[in-house]
Amino acid sequence: MGLQDTFDYILFKNPIVTGTAEVVKIATTAFPNIILKPKEIIQTDKVIMSPALTNLVHSGTLFIRLAGVSGAAAVVLGAYGAHAVYPKEGSEERKKIYDMANKYHFLHTLALLGVPLCRLPILSGSLLVAGMVLFCGTCYYHALSGNTQLRGLTPVGGTLLIFGWLTMIL
Template sequence: MASSGSRAAGSLFLRLAGLSGASAVGLGAYGTHVLKPKAGIEHEKQVFDSANKYQFLHTLALLAVPLTKRPMLVGSLMVSGMTLFCVPCYYYAMTSDPALVPVAPYGGTILIVAWAAMAL
């Protein structure tokens, strides 16, 4: 039986999944209606689409966090990885400023660890 701490952590990550899903839909609309019509930023559009896909995919993964043995660990890794991967990609896509791009691989690495932690 799950402890009350595990249930609380699970509930937290379900709420974060809701917020992440809502923001992914909003950002997807921004990408479609604002970025897609612009010419000359093809790479930025591809980066934006990748960030949006990763955000959606990992938002769905957050829904499974309450089912893991260590929801606080897995959920924290998943949220941290999503943030550190997606935010720099979105920032670059919207501004063409590569300043935060070096952070994205750390986010990707944390996402790999989060998926592995689901198996613990």
């Protein structure tokens, strides 16, 4: 008995499967009304128009504009960070921090574009903007200046970013 014969027996020819199939066959012929029949779909000529996208995002145009400004700032800061001269001491770590801040800046700028489509756009957008300023801003500051004075605000900014994403699902 090969592998194919074994699977064939287990799936189709064993006594439990054949017995169950016989019971179902007898039950369906004896009680034809038990079988679920799909309802007929009644086709209507009504066309439901969805609202225009501009009507959906009208309440959040401020965040679209902020996303434009933030995106431009992210590009400028990314270019500056690529060409900035870091001091020898700790330059690799500071470069990584700067690159990470720039990636988060870009990602959350794109998230700002989706904020007007949320149920609570003002709350979601405000949390994302505040989180970007506190998280990305303090990372940029630390990477460029080497000063760790504002690093305590970085986790606060990260928490605000998380809450901004979570309020998008409310």
